[in-house]
Structures are given as structure tokens and as C-alpha cells.
Amino acid sequence: MKVAIIGLGLIGGSIAKDLRKKGLTKSIIGVENNNHHAKIALELGLVDEIHSLDEALKKVDLIIVAIPVDAARKVTQQLLLKIHKNQIVTDVGSTKSGICELIENHPARKQFVAGHPIAGTENVGPTAAINNLFNNKTGIICEKEKSSISALKMVEELYKQLGMNIKYMGAQEHDKHIAYVSHLSHISSFALGLTVLNIEKNEEDIFDMAGSGFSSTVRLAKSSPDMWKPIFEHNASHLTKALDEYIDQLHDFKTFLKHKKSEDIYRLMEKANDISRVLKGH
Amino acid sequence: MKVAIIGLGLIGGSIAKDLRKKGLTKSIIGVENNNHHAKIALELGLVDEIHSLDEALKKVDLIIVAIPVDAARKVTQQLLLKIHKNQIVTDVGSTKSGICELIENHPARKQFVAGHPIAGTENVGPTAAINNLFNNKTGIICEKEKSSISALKMVEELYKQLGMNIKYMGAQEHDKHIAYVSHLSHISSFALGLTVLNIEKNEEDIFDMAGSGFSSTVRLAKSSPDMWKPIFEHNASHLTKALDEYIDQLHDFKTFLKHKKSEDIYRLMEKANDISRVLKGH
Numbered sequence A, B: 001m002k003v004a005i006i007g008l009g010l011i012g013g014s015i016a017k018d019l020r021k022k023g024l025t026k027s028i029i030g031v032e033n034n035n036h037h038a039k040i041a042l043e044l045g046l047v048d049e050i051h052s053l054d055e056a057l058k059k060v061d062l063i064i065v066a067i068p069v070d071a072a073r074k075v076t077q078q079l080l081l082k083i084h085k086n087q088i089v090t091d092v093g094s095t096k097s098g099i100c101e102l103i104e105n106h107p108a109r110k111q112f113v114a115g116h117p118i119a120g121t122e123n124v125g126p127t128a129a130i131n132n133l134f135n136n137k138t139g140i141i142c143e144k145e146k147s148s149i150s151a152l153k154m155v156e157e158l159y160k161q162l163g164m165n166i167k168y169m170g171a172q173e174h175d176k177h178i179a180y181v182s183h184l185s186h187i188s189s190f191a192l193g194l195t196v197l198n199i200e201k202n203e204e205d206i207f208d209m210a211g212s213g214f215s216s217t218v219r220l221a222k223s224s225p226d227m228w229k230p231i232f233e234h235n236a237s238h239l240t241k242a243l244d245e246y247i248d249q250l251h252d253f254k255t256f257l258k259h260k261k262s263e264d265i266y267r268l269m270e271k272a273n274d275i276s277r278v279l280k281g282h
Helices: A012-022 A035-043 A054-059 A068-081 A096-103 A149-161 A173-198 A210-224 A225-234 A236-257 A262-272 A274-280 B008-022 B035-043 B053-057 B069-080 B097-100 B148-161 B170-202 B211-223 B225-234 B234-260 B260-273 B275-277
Strands: A002-006 A027-031 A062-065 A089-091 A112-116 A138-142 A164-168 B002-006 B027-031 B062-065 B088-091 B113-116 B138-142 B165-169
Touching: A002 A012, A002 A054, A012 A027, A027 A035, A027 A054, A035 B062, A054 A068, A068 A096, A068 A225, A068 B062, A089 A149, A096 A173, A112 A149, A112 A173, A112 A236, A138 A149, A138 A173, A138 B113, A149 A164, A164 A173, A173 A210, A173 A225, A173 A236, A173 B170, A173 B211, A173 B234, A173 B260, A173 B275, A210 A225, A210 A274, A210 B170, A210 B211, A225 A236, A225 B260, A236 A262, A236 B170, A236 B234, A262 B170, A262 B225, A274 B170, A274 B211, A274 B275, B002 B008, B002 B053, B027 B035, B027 B053, B053 B069, B062 B069, B069 B088, B069 B097, B069 B225, B088 B148, B113 B165, B113 B170, B138 B148, B138 B170, B148 B165, B165 B170, B170 B211, B170 B225, B170 B234, B225 B234, B234 B260
Parallel strands: A002 A027, A002 A062, A062 A089, A089 A112, A138 A164, B002 B027, B002 B062, B062 B088, B088 B113, B138 B165
Antiparallel strands: A112 A138, B113 B138
């Protein structure tokens, strides 16, 4: 199998690493607009060659689109116009409704598999690529009935080789759920970072007091604005709802704090402790 | 030096481990109301003996109070009435104004050092105790001018031996800063856990989609309600202010999301990225 990866950042680069390590592909071609990233990806041996999109298309069976979700929509649309009938395209984006609607009636829709490997770190670019990023993670495939059997099989095989557990769902269902278990976490972390950076302007040395708890909750505030801007844009309606519910919970804490209702705070914390059940294995 | 540790949970137990490992004390006496914890602490070799508070007082030079902050206030008050003039008491609580005000005019105030080793995990009890928990962490000492030179020296030496970098500050300053860089993180995490547990009632398998980002931001929601209830109670006024500012930040995100002001969201994320500067070394 010959593979092209469009976008050699954390996700694209990490897929390349695993494909190579496991001997899953004869050659990996990278397509990367950022010349600096392209150069580093070659130096790191993530890919064998760097080509333009059109050049890459002449040589591969599978094209993996691993760029921010707004760019991914455009590129996927272009790709479906250009690929020949044995080529397969898949994406890795964190929102799925938009891209699925956009290409719903495309003649080559069957050659596309809407994917979302749920894995990542807050780091960006080819130097952020790591081995085994996807091992034991969940890989979502949306609207599988709209992909051809051979396209689906190729992407399922890819996910399995990367070590992922595959789950199937609708695009809207995906976007709703991921708003809660991923996108909301990012907003909560960005907002926490901003709150503490603000107070720091008036208070010296405050960060010397930050422990591992703070680091953990604020880690995602390091995430890339270029990646997250279009995700938030595409998933605005689900995310706004999740954010409303989150703010409601915070208001409860605030009200109980103000009125010294410690037993009510205790009860909320006890309920929240149930998250242990969920975090097992993460 | 002979040491008694009151409370053999995560903090007390981890201090015991390091003291023993580094040969800093001849014997460690544990005082622990929870019989099950006491038994485990002995089995794990965290302490040499378990005694009542009064028995322990007959044998030691230093008493470390490592129980929830409400209980710590009461026990510290009792201790200062009972100790002889060469004995030193220190605490490890995450709020400092309350305890400092309570014993401000106590005849034995000089024998007390108000401390806060900023270290921990979300786990509880003696089995949560780990080696090197305090290494390279910040240890806060409040109102050092109110402790005797010998008391201060003993606790400073303890902190240094545990590997901590010592910082000195007022109790109010401590409580204000820690509201932002610790207590707020815990509220944000508890509230995030509750939000996602709530939606889970109606949506199956949602947690299969939770990635490492969610785990990181929600980790503190596993924290002990018994430990955190009195902390939130004692630091309610600083924490309410921090929470207000946090909710304001979240409202900004929500407003920008609703009105599709993506450039404004981008700008907020860019500002939040400055947290990288702060997180170095954490």
C-alpha cells in the first residue's frame, strides 16, 4: 500500500511514524504547505518524499487528510474530484457533520471515509509526532454506510494496525458527544489559563505556587489556535450548549460557596467523584 | 529527631516515606483516627508505631499535622496547649489565614510554623503515599516572623530535606494566590466532571470518546470531598472572586461562539498560549 499524508503535524506525523515502524506501507509521501515543516518531516524520516498534491495523487492508494478542519473540507472536496476510482480518501478531523454534509452528494462520496482517531497532545508540528499515539485509543468512523466496502475495509485495517478500537456513529452524534468530552475541556482550559494569567499581572510570583493539579487542568491551554479555531466554529451549536451546562455547574458551586452551603458542595463533589468509573483505562 | 505525623493520608504518608528513606528520623510515630488507615500505614511500614495524640506527644520533637484543614485547626489549638517548650508543630494545610488568625495570640504561637507543601495527587489514604512527592516542589511558609528561630529552622530543614524550594509569604497573600492556581482548578474539574456525567445519562457510550485531554482536565474531579469541603469553606471569599473571573472568561468564549466571532476566539487562545511560559518545569 502506498500512502500520502496531507499535513505533517502531530497527527499526520504520528500516523507516518507508526506506518513506517510497522512496515505497513512501501513508501509514504508527504504533502505539506509549510516548507519548514516539510523539511523537518524529511529530516526526521517521517516521510520518504514531499510532493505537491497533484504529484502525490499519481502515486498512492490512500490519502490521509490531516490538516485543520476548515482546510480539510476544501482539500477533501478537491481530492474527490481528482482521484481515480481505486483511490481512497480519509480525514482525521475533530468535527464530522460539516465535511459529511459538504460531500454528501458527491459522485465519489463512496471513496471517502469520515474518520476521527481520538488521540493527541497539546503539541504541534512534525516534531510533536510520536510513536504509538493511537495505540488503545478509540477511532471513530462516521456514516460508514456511505463509504464503499473496499474504502471502509482499507481505513478499518489502517485503524486496527495503529492499535485503535473502532466505533461507528452518525456525524451529528459524533459532534455532539465530542463537544462534551473534548471541545469543552479545551475551552475550560483556555479560560482557566486566561483567568490566572490575568491575575498574574497584579500578583508577583503567583505561578511558583502552581502545582501538578493546575498544570493538569491548564495543559490544553497550550493547544494550537490554528487547529482549534475552525473546530470551535464548526461545532459552535453543540459546544455552546455544553458550555451553558458547564457554566450552570460553576454557578451552583459559586452560589453554594457564597451562602456557605458546604454540604451542598460536598454532595456535588461526591457526584463528580463518579468520574473515576469513567477514567479507568485513560 | 523524632517525628509524629497526625494523619497518614497522601501527604502525611508521603512525608513519612521520604523521612524514612533519607534516614532523617530515628522513629516515626503515626496518629490516625481511622483504624483501617492506621493498620495499613503500619503494614506498609510508613510509621513505626501508632499512638494516641497524648502518647505521641511524650516521645517526639516535631509534630506534623496532615489532616483536613478544619480538623487541623482544632488539633493545632489543642497541641499548642499541650506541648512542652522544645516541641515544634507544623501543618500542611491548603488554607492558611484561618489557622494563623485562630492561634495569633496563643502563648505558644512561636512553636508553630504555618506550612503548605504544594504537592499532591488526586488519590487519598496511606496507599496513595509515594516517594519523592515533594522533590522540586514549592513549600510555602506563612508568617515566618511569628515563629521562633529554632522552630523555623527545624521546618525549613525538613522542607529542604524533602527537596522543596521554600517561599515565604503572608497568610492572606497565600490564600488569594492559591485560590487561583489550585482551588479554582479543582472547582473547574469537579464542574466539568458533573457536566459530562449529566449528559451521559441520555447518551450511551459517550465516554468511549474521551481522550487524554478530557482525562487531564477532569482528573481532579476524583479528589476527596472530605479534604476539599473545608478548604473551599475557608477560602470562600478569594475563591468566589476567582470563580467569578473564570465564569467571565467562559462567557466571552460563549458570546464569541454564538456570534461566530472566530477571530476573537483565536485572540483569546493566543493569549492563553502564554501559559506555556508558566508551565515550564511543571
